[in-house]
Amino acid sequence: MSAPASREAITVANEFTEVEVSRVSTRNGARLRIFVPGSGREILLCPLELEALTWQDHEFFTGLLADGLA
Amino acid sequence: MIDLPGVLADVGRGMIPARIYNDAEIFALERDRLFSSAWIFLAHESEIPSPGDYVVRRVLADSFIVVRDENGTVRALFNMCLHKGMAVCRAEMGNASHFRCPYHAWTYRNDGRLAGVPFHAEAYGGDDGFAREDQSLLPAPAIDTYNGLIFVSLNADPPALREWLGDFCYYLDFYTRQSPAGVQLRGPQRWRIKANWKIGAENFAGDSYHTPHTHASVVDIGLSREPKANKRKEGALYMAGPGSGTTCKLPPGGSFLEQLRYVGYPDEMIVTMAATWSKDQAGLVEESGFMVSAATLFPNLSFVHNWPVIDAAGTVAPFISVRQWQPVSENETEVLSWFAVDAGASEHFKRQSYRAYLMCFGSSGMFEQDDVENWVSITEMAAGSMARRLLLNSRMGLTSEDKPVKPPMAGFSGPGVAYQGFGEFNQRHWLSQWSEHLGARDEATSL
Amino acid sequence: MKPLPYSDELHQAAHQFLVEEAALLDAGDYLGWLGLLCEDIKYVMPVRVTTARGAGFDSLPDMGHFDEDMYSLLKRVQRLLTEHAWAEDPPSRTRHFVSNVRTFAFSETELYVESALLLFRSRGDTREADLVCAGRTDLLRLTTEGMRLARREIKVDESVLRTQNLAAFL
Numbered sequence: 001m002s003a004p005a006s007r008e009a010i011t012v013a014n015e016f017t018e019v020e021v022s023r024v025s026t027r028n029g030a031r032l033r034i035f036v037p038g039s040g041r042e043i044l045l046c047p048l049e050l051e052a053l054t055w056q057d058h059e060f061f062t063g064l065l066a067d068g069l070a
Numbered sequence: 071m072i073d074l075p076g077v078l079a080d081v082g083r084g085m086i087p088a089r090i091y092n093d094a095e096i097f098a099l100e101r102d103r104l105f106s107s108a109w110i111f112l113a114h115e116s117e118i119p120s121p122g123d124y125v126v127r128r129v130l131a132d133s134f135i136v137v138r139d140e141n142g143t144v145r146a147l148f149n150m151c152l153h154k155g156m157a158v159c160r161a162e163m164g165n166a167s168h169f170r171c172p173y174h175a176w177t178y179r180n181d182g183r184l185a186g187v188p189f190h191a192e193a194y195g196g197d198d199g200f201a202r203e204d205q206s207l208l209p210a211p212a213i214d215t216y217n218g219l220i221f222v223s224l225n226a227d228p229p230a231l232r233e234w235l236g237d238f239c240y241y242l243d244f245y246t247r248q249s250p251a252g253v254q255l256r257g258p259q260r261w262r263i264k265a266n267w268k269i270g271a272e273n274f275a276g277d278s279y280h281t282p283h284t285h286a287s288v289v290d291i292g293l294s295r296e297p298k299a300n301k302r303k304e305g306a307l308y309m310a311g312p313g314s315g316t317t318c319k320l321p322p323g324g325s326f327l328e329q330l331r332y333v334g335y336p337d338e339m340i341v342t343m344a345a346t347w348s349k350d351q352a353g354l355v356e357e358s359g360f361m362v363s364a365a366t367l368f369p370n371l372s373f374v375h376n377w378p379v380i381d382a383a384g385t386v387a388p389f390i391s392v393r394q395w396q397p398v399s400e401n402e403t404e405v406l407s408w409f410a411v412d413a414g415a416s417e418h419f420k421r422q423s424y425r426a427y428l429m430c431f432g433s434s435g436m437f438e439q440d441d442v443e444n445w446v447s448i449t450e451m452a453a454g455s456m457a458r459r460l461l462l463n464s465r466m467g468l469t470s471e472d473k474p475v476k477p478p479m480a481g482f483s484g485p486g487v488a489y490q491g492f493g494e495f496n497q498r499h500w501l502s503q504w505s506e507h508l509g510a511r512d513e514a515t516s517l
Numbered sequence: 518m519k520p521l522p523y524s525d526e527l528h529q530a531a532h533q534f535l536v537e538e539a540a541l542l543d544a545g546d547y548l549g550w551l552g553l554l555c556e557d558i559k560y561v562m563p564v565r566v567t568t569a570r571g572a573g574f575d576s577l578p579d580m581g582h583f584d585e586d587m588y589s590l591l592k593r594v595q596r597l598l599t600e601h602a603w604a605e606d607p608p609s610r611t612r613h614f615v616s617n618v619r620t621f622a623f624s625e626t627e628l629y630v631e632s633a634l635l636l637f638r639s640r641g642d643t644r645e646a647d648l649v650c651a652g653r654t655d656l657l658r659l660t661t662e663g664m665r666l667a668r669r670e671i672k673v674d675e676s677v678l679r680t681q682n683l684a685a686f687l
Contacts, residue, residue: 026120029165029572046122046167047571048177162567162676257580259564261678264644286601291592381588404677409580424579429589433582434562434683436596439604442681450643 009035072096078505083472084465084498091266092452096508097400104369104507105130107225109234111371111394112136112146112210114255115218116413122165122180129224130397134210135159136220139181140167146210146222147182158207169207182207217246218253219371219392235367236311237485240351244362245373245390249342251414255392256424258406259433265445266452267370267397268504270405273441274364274372274393276496278302278316279466284440293378293429293436295333295386306360306479307496310486312503314496315365315373317354326356333361333377334386336419339412353483366496368503370395376437380426387419389427401449405442407432464501467493518629520619528620531630531657534664539613542686547594550686551587555658555667560585562651562671562687576672582683583671597684604684611685612637623656627667630655634671634687638680647680649673651687 009022020035024044031044045053072095077087090096112127113136124137126149133149135158149157151171158169158178168185170177177186184205187194194200210222214231216239221231228234235242246253273280281302288294296318304319320329330340344352354360365373372395377388390410395403409427411420430437451457467475467489474489482488489495521528534553541550554560562583563576585593596602617633632653639646656668671687 026123026165028118028120028123028125028163031122031165044121046165048166048168048170160567161569161572164569164572257564257577259580259582259678260676261680261682263681265681283601284603287596287599287603290599290601291595293592293596425584425589428581428584429592433678436593439682439684440602443604446644446681 074099074508078509080461081501081505084463084468084494085461086464086501088452088457088460088462090452091269092401092449092457094400097397099508100397100504101130103510104504105224105397107223107228107510108369108507109212109214109221109223109228109231110369111219111221111367113220114253114392114408115144115215115220116252116254117163118144120165122167123163124159124166124180125163126159126161128396129222132224133157134222135169135207137180139179141181143181144213144215144220145181146213146220147178147206148208148210150208151176152184152205152207153187178207182209217242219246234312238311238313238367240485241308241310241313241315241362241365242367242373243347243351244354245365245375245392245410247346248339248412249346249414251412253390253410254413255408255410257408257432258394259408260404260406261433262398262402262404263442263446264401265403265442265449266401267395267403269445269448270393270395270403270441271366271368271370271372272497272500273445274374275314275366275500276307276316276364276494278305278307278363279492279494280441280444284444285437287440288378288430288436295377295379303491305363306358306482306488306490307493308482308484308486308488309496309499310484312368313365314486314499316363316496317360318363320355320359320361322359324356324359326352329355329359329361332386334388336416339415339419342412342414350483358481358483366500368500369507370397374431376426376430378426378430380422380429385422387422387426389423389430391427391431393431401453405433407438464494464497467491467495518621520621525620527622527628528618530664531620531628532618534657534666535615535618535630535632535655538666539615542613543611545608547597547686551591551594553664553666554587554590555660555665556587558585558587558590558666559668560590560671561669562673562683565673565676567676582673582678593686602684604682607641609685610639613687626659628657628659630657636685636687638685640681649678649680649685649687650675653687 009020012019022033024031024033031046032050033042033044035042080087110129113125117125118138121138121140124135127134127136134146135149136146138144149159151158153176154173156171156173158171167180168177175188179185184202187202190196211226212223212228214221216231216235306317308315326344327340362375372393374391377386380387391407392410393407396406398404409424411423469475479488479490538553560583562581564580565576568575597605614635615632619631621629623629634651634653636649637646651674652672654670655666658665658667
């Protein structure tokens with residue numbers, strides 16, 4: 001989907017990448033948009049998916065990073 | 071026990087047993103033989119524009135999550151957890167990629183597939199005890215859309231929606247396709263009335279005869295564009311496929327542009343309508359000189375298009391409403407009333423059209439107020455034993471030999487059959503479909 | 518902002534205004550009621566919806582039961598005064614109960630007033646009576662002619678109204 005206009009975007013960056021995070025409203029609810037200006041890629045996560053992230057440890061993300069962007 | 075063949079025979083000759091408007095046995099038959107198989111409207115795609123957006127809607131007692139999944143597919147999922155039967159969604163709208171049941175946290179993707187069962191390994195012994203694969207919230211047996219209107223059928227093998235809508239699509243486009251952008255629905259307002267659901271459906275299907283008297287007050291106060299409500303008798307009534315409706319006669323000799331200006335559309339919308347509608351559709355306005363007014367798509371979805379005067383300067387603004395008569399019981403109905411407007415219209419037009427809607431229809435609408443008073447009264451009268459002896463005369467427009475008082479209109483631009491003037495052709499058309507369902511064996515109850 | 522103490526004369530005047538207004542409505546004196554409204558009145562009643570606690574909204578942003586100005590309210594009143602307004606003829610017996618009044622001094626000439634409203638509406642002799650329960654937030658203006666209602670937002674406590682229509686003012 002083309003994301004609705006984001007508001008209050010927060011930029012989180014380091015020397016390896018830069019990411020914009022913002023809350024976007026759909027007609028009936030809200031999601032968190034994670035957007036990487038460098039690649040133009042984005043994902044919109046719903047609250048339940050965000051909660052599920054908190055159940056992970058960094059090994060989980062290491063796994064994701066190990067695969068890289070296919 | 072009700073004598074069903076007798077009731078249907080009376081309905082067939084236009085003499086309606088009054089009891090059908092408040093009778094528990096009839097209502098049970100409607101549940102088992104009509105709502106179990108017909109295409110029933112649930113929502114419009116504009117109510118769930120983004121992935122994860124959902125609304126919860128019912129077909130009688132069955133609650134469905136109407137959701138756009140992550141791939142953009144619109145689905146209707148029976149809102150009952152596979153495990154212990156809890157309602158998975160208790161809010162009436164929201165956005166979620168996954169639904170998590172509040173009871174034991176069984177979790178479903180928003181396409182319905184079961185994704186998670188807590189302690190699956192420990193409690194069930196993994197897939198050996200309970201295979202999650204291929205488990206899904208029950209989808210509505212059939213789902214399809216037309217102009218973004220989402221319909222479901224509890225019958226797994228209904229006729230194709232487009233085929234079933236048939237010639238009614240010609241008229242449906244006036245309400246739901248004024249431009250390629252399509253229609254956008256706002257609402258619904260919801261309220262409960264102590265009236266049988268059929269009365270509203272029949273009224274919108276073809277009752278132009280009630281307008282001069284029931285709605286006299288809106289003419290008195292100058293809300294109506296037309297100075298005399300009995301102008302309704304010049305309108306055409308049409309029946310096409312599973313729908314039927316009323317129209318209003320436009321001033322003689324006007325071009326397409328002039329006629330649509332007359333009902334209050336701005337030029338830029340008229341140009342788009344001319345490019346969007348077929349030549350035949352434009353012909354209803356230009357050649358035949360009629361504008362669609364109220365309509366009902368069997369069984370319980372109605373439409374209205376009207377063009378009141380909305381301010382002291384005399385501004386005429388048209389509006390469209392989509393409404394559903396959701397049966398609660400034989401003597402109670404939940405009305406869901408949406409304001410509908412072309413998604414491509416200007417903000418200025420949308421504001422004026424919304425104002426026109428609120429003044430005329432919906433929970434506070436000045437037309438609707440008097441309608442509901444009548445329908446509640448009919449339902450109340452239909453409850454007792456005297457009503458069981460009364461056959462209501464619904465034969466308007468027919469001679470004693472069942473011939474139309476006036477022949478059908480020749481050269482009417484729209485498909486189906488049309489009559490000019492007052493008549494109860496459309497209500498009988500609606501009731502004949504109702505009879506067909508009630509007289510049929512209830513094959514769908516074996517679901 | 519803290520509400521004015523109940524002993525404050527402005528609070529008492531605001532409370533009395535709401536009670537007098539209710540008396541006019543219950544007496545069916547709709548023209549008298551219009552006289553209590555400012556010419557630039559905004560009278561709105563959003564549609565309430567059931568949403569999650571964290572959703573951030575519990576009414577539809579773009580759909581109301583009422584969204585009125587003086588012209589549309591005048592038309593509603595004029596209609597009720599015709600001989601053909603069947604929805605209220607015979608009239609309902611209504612009682613507007615106003616309570617939980619809190620007054621906030623907004624400016625030199627304007628007060629915010631919150632109140633709870635319970636409308637009892639009885640029609641005919643066989644139907645169960647209807648109840649409509651709502652919170653109201655009003656902007657009252659102090660004019661040379663006395664207190665007048667400039668804004669009203671009615672926050673109804675049901676998502677599905679249990680009354681056959683809103684041929685009544687809240």
